[in-house]
Structure formats: C-alpha cells, structure tokens
Amino acid sequence: MNINFVSHLMLPTNGGWNRELVDYVCWPPTARAILAIPLPLQPGEDGFFWVATTDGRYSSKTGYQFICNERLANQASSSLGPSMSASLWNKLWRADAVSTCRETAWRACLDILPVRTELHRRGVAPDPSCPWCLDAPETVEHTLLYCPRLRPMWFASPLGLRFDVESSMQDFLAGFLVDVDFVAAGVLFATFYSVWQARKDFLFRSSSSTLEQILVRASRLRPSRVLAQPPTIPRAPLASSWRKPAICIFNLNFDAALTTSHEAGFGLIARDKEGEILAAATSILEPVLSPIMAEALCFRWALGLASELGFRRVCMETDCLGLFNYWRQREGASSHLETVVRDFRFMLSNFDVFDFSFVRKIGNAVADALAKLAFRLGSLVWIEESS
Numbered sequence: 001m002n003i004n005f006v007s008h009l010m011l012p013t014n015g016g017w018n019r020e021l022v023d024y025v026c027w028p029p030t031a032r033a034i035l036a037i038p039l040p041l042q043p044g045e046d047g048f049f050w051v052a053t054t055d056g057r058y059s060s061k062t063g064y065q066f067i068c069n070e071r072l073a074n075q076a077s078s079s080l081g082p083s084m085s086a087s088l089w090n091k092l093w094r095a096d097a098v099s100t101c102r103e104t105a106w107r108a109c110l111d112i113l114p115v116r117t118e119l120h121r122r123g124v125a126p127d128p129s130c131p132w133c134l135d136a137p138e139t140v141e142h143t144l145l146y147c148p149r150l151r152p153m154w155f156a157s158p159l160g161l162r163f164d165v166e167s168s169m170q171d172f173l174a175g176f177l178v179d180v181d182f183v184a185a186g187v188l189f190a191t192f193y194s195v196w197q198a199r200k201d202f203l204f205r206s207s208s209s210t211l212e213q214i215l216v217r218a219s220r221l222r223p224s225r226v227l228a229q230p231p232t233i234p235r236a237p238l239a240s241s242w243r244k245p246a247i248c249i250f251n252l253n254f255d256a257a258l259t260t261s262h263e264a265g266f267g268l269i270a271r272d273k274e275g276e277i278l279a280a281a282t283s284i285l286e287p288v289l290s291p292i293m294a295e296a297l298c299f300r301w302a303l304g305l306a307s308e309l310g311f312r313r314v315c316m317e318t319d320c321l322g323l324f325n326y327w328r329q330r331e332g333a334s335s336h337l338e339t340v341v342r343d344f345r346f347m348l349s350n351f352d353v354f355d356f357s358f359v360r361k362i363g364n365a366v367a368d369a370l371a372k373l374a375f376r377l378g379s380l381v382w383i384e385e386s387s
C-alpha cells in the first residue's frame, strides 16, 4: 500500500488523520492509539520523540526509568521515584527537624550529595575512597550510615541503630520511615546533617569531630526539642509529645523563551519558604509552535522535574497570563495546548499540595534569565549543596 511515512496516514487536505485508512491497516488497539494523537494545526518537521522524557531524547537511563515506572504503575503504587513511595516522601518533608536537615536527607535520598565516588566518576576527585576510614568507596550510604567509624555513634544515638546488612539509602529510608513517627525521622535527619558537616569539617578545615560532638550537634538541630530526654526505644509512640510539623511548600518559578527559529529555552528555580534556593534547571526543546505552547511545555517539564526531585507540596508560578487563564478555565480540548495541558492535569496526582499562580514579569526574573541561558547551556539541573 506504499505506506512508508506517518504522513501517508494523514489526509492531504487538512492534516488530520485518515481514519478509514488507519483503521484498515492497523490492529484496532494500535489504530485507536494513533487516532488519539492530536495533530498540530500547522505542519511541522517530522521527528523521533521518546515518550519518557520531556525533551524527547532517548537515553538508556530514561529507558531504564521508563521500565521501572511501568512496573511501578502495574503494581498500582505511587507514580513517584524508584522505591520511595508518596507517603515516605511526605514523611521526609514533614520530619521534625530544621529544614537544612530535611534537605540533607532529601539529597541523600536522591543520591546527589557530592561524595567522593560521585566526584571521582566526574573526574573531579582523584580518590573515591572514604576520607575517614580509607577502607571503602565513599558512597552516600557509606558516608552517612555504614562507615565503620560511625557505627558506634549510630548505636549510641537516640535511635540505637545497628546495621546488619547494608542497603541503598532509598531502601534504608523506605524501611526506616515506614514505621517511625516524625520525631524519630527528625532525629535521623539531624544526625545525617551533623555527620555531613563533620565530614566537611574534616575534609576542608582539618578539624576532627568526636562521635559525641556529632551527636550533640544533631541534638541541637531539632526545632521542637521534644527529645530532650532520649527515648529508650526509638520506635515507641511519642503521642504526647508530638506536635504538628511545619508544612513545607516549595515555590517553583518557571519561564520559557522562544527564538525566531522556534527553539524553546526553559528555566526553573525552586525555593523553600524561607527563599533558600534548592534547585535550578534549564532545558531546550525544538521545534515549538508558539510562545504559549513553549510555556505549556515548560510547565510540563517543570512539573516532571519537581516530581522527580521529590517535591510533594508545590506552588508553581508563571508570568504567562495566557497559560494561567487557560489553566483556570478547566476545560478546553479545542486548543492545541490541550495535548500538553491534559498531561499536566494528570501529573498533578504526584503532588499532595498543588497551587498555581500568576506573577508579574519582575517576580519571575530569575526563571526568565535561566530560560535565556538555556540556549547556551542546554539541559542542566543544579542542586544546591547544603551549606
């Protein structure tokens, strides 16, 4: 039948699908899937798009993630993260610890702390081994939990932890957080933070903290200090002393820039409620049909990234009034935007709290600058290292 290109399945007149032909040549489920793809009103160049990334580019990493996500979806569990479920992320962000401690735990969980194995992999550090024990590669798990030097400290800590087996950070946290309260989670994260600080002091200031000093520092990092008397059993319910932790809501500003050649640059900046920057990102995409489509695709990209980074409560801000109004009207389907808007309505299930608001250009200046930088930098994500 000489069908060699997708365009052979389209009507030559208006660019819509030739339904009769699609139904004739394709197996019904395939035909349904094809006909469900909305076509752009204006013709564009053909291209290959990988469905699992927002920029359409395939990599073995995203292929792997795609399979994992499919498997997770089949298990009807959360749409988020490799092994951290939504409720565990939730617990992570609500732990009774000051925000820098929660952020250290968050980085550990995403495996983005600058440990030596990672720096070595990137060619920054000559030696991947643990600076403390010099006996094992310094991974996130090793440096925060399993380093032989730290084991007595963990046992002596209010949590009384002993590690019989070594697992990945995500598996450890998934197991630990599942049946402890916010207080115990806070103790763990404050200790993580204190250990990480001690490691930095050791490496960069040549000052060596004792295990006791690490624990004392951790004990000062809990906002409610409800554990002034260390509990004998860490997993004991602490109902009388529990108090509602502050809710973490992250502000995410995004913006898109479009060149005359229809290349779109995206920028995103994520801050916590104190205004501390947690992450920033740029990306480019082409071709994009219109400025508002660029904003919509940028929104989808920002949502995906926020979910990948484990932000469960977000307030997104845009300076694109068209997109904001389109979002608010809660219906559509007539616009070419709907293809994308439908995507992000679906993605909202990744968030516990979601808010979307309009800001003036001046309030979105950083995201705007990042979007313009994207043309030079390409696709990058920066994660702020804890101070």
Ligand SMILES: [Zn+2]
Pocket: 130, 131, 132, 133, 134, 135, 136, 142, 146, 147, 148, 149
């Ligand atoms: Zn070590």
